[in-house]
Amino acid sequence: MSTLSRSDVAHLARLARIDMTDPELDSLASELDVILEAVARVQEVATDDILPTSHPLPLRNVARPDVVTPSLSPKDALSGAPASEDQRFRVPQILGEEA
């Protein structure tokens, strides 16, 4: 029985911004079926009366005084950029054709 079709995986790949090939989608679909069947076991014990845990520690918000401290220079911050221009990250076109 197949839970995930190739088009399901293609949809997930689009959501995850990965341009997968058809052979990749096919093999992933069958692998994910096996994995999902195994991990679905969590549903056997996850009853309504159990509270979920998202984190091992009780999380609280952490704040500090708003004091200016040394930080990366623009040069360092841009040092790993695939492309930069005028102290900014240069990125491909984000919106449609020129407005």
Add this chain to the structure above:
Amino acid sequence: MITRPAHEMAAAMDSGEITSVELTQAHLDRISEVDAQVHAFLHVDTEGALAQARAVDDARARGEKVGPLAGVPLALKDVIVQNGIPTTAGSKILEGWRPPYDATVVTKMKNAGIVILGKTNMDEFAMGSSTENSAYGPTHNPWDLTRIPGGSGGGSSASLAAFQAPLAIGTDTGGSIRQPAAVTGTVGVKPTYGGVSRYGLIAFSSSLDQAGPCARTVLDAALLHEVIAGHDVHDATSIDAPVPQVVHAARNGDVKGMKIGVVKELNGDGYQAGVRSRFEESLELLAKAGAEIVEVSCPNFEYALAAYYLIAPSECSSNLARFDAMRYGIRIGDADGASAESVMNLTREVGFGREVKRRIILGTYALSSGYFDAYYGSAQKVRTLIMQDFNNAFTHADVLVSPTCPTTAFKIGEKANDPLAMYLNDIATIPVNMAGIGGMSLPCGLAPEDGLPVGFQVMAPAMQDQRMYSVGAALEASLLTQWGAPLLSQIPALAVAK
């Protein structure tokens, strides 16, 4: 000298028997002699390491007080950033990237005079149990070069077993410090979650990831643990409390009157015969050393693996969204008129390996509306049950123990095409990450059937990390008496390339 424990190397430098430059050069020579076979390193920082070593030698010569590991070389897992040093996390998507800052653990080690030799190989973004998922080729286990050194931190563990470094840093999300330690006959510790800063650790699964020490002896691991641990304002989940007294515990190795709980569910069927026999013998040694051995039950542990493979991929699908080809890393398809989205999609297709994509897609599915409650939501409830099991077990025992892994090191390629079989390696290590408590693996002998190392796991409640070191040191001392020499003295010699 390179086969000695780190604390003995430090003592030799204190007494003037050797300098840090000589010691560092000896390790660099060893790396160039054997790393073509082992492939533990992705990058060796020869000049940087020697410069650090000279600085420590100068400080000692001036009579300055230096830390207990000053001048000792270390191998750093490539998932932790070091200013100016290539850092890839085993991924093609970060090929050529040089981070502009130091992780907190790196800053602390530099301040302690530890000499960083280079970056070690790992499964891409720490996802795997064999280092076969590295984009730069697998690392080989020095005990048998046809076998895996564990993962994800296989480069770190292999570098210790191959005497390329006496200390290493690993990270452990589901066993990535402990399982490599187990299969290479070395020591690895996952501290309590929040005990060591994650600032500068490239995130895989933020609620599970934890950096920790790797070494060849329990005391060395403790000394490194104390260097890297402690509260950090750069990590909001770091614990603001005193560091557990791990060095003191490792020096004493006292288990008299301690209650050691054997987890019933982490043994038996599915565990290799030699793994079980070495584990049972270790329990007898601990009993002889004065501990009381009891059995405890953690019935929900059987669901831990399933919950982990929902929680970790879900967090990873979110964390790895930052690799978008915009601010760092490679960029593919940036031609005139190409949209940002198409560049992103192409770069991630080319830059991520198979297992990483598999987990991103799985996580995307588990978090999508309509499936969230059934998958991620249910996994979070299992996490609650696992924590309850631990809390209950720790009312009956001071520490819990189990074999670290069900088997010894398997062959490279053996499980590469079977994700589920690969995931099963971590069955005994994952519960610790789910609960955020501490876990240690130390060598407890060789399995008679294959002559490969077996790991013994010790688990302690949150912020009681010293208990693992007490048990680890006690067992290590008893085993050393029995063997007459450390386990690694039995490792086959590697052919040395000149």
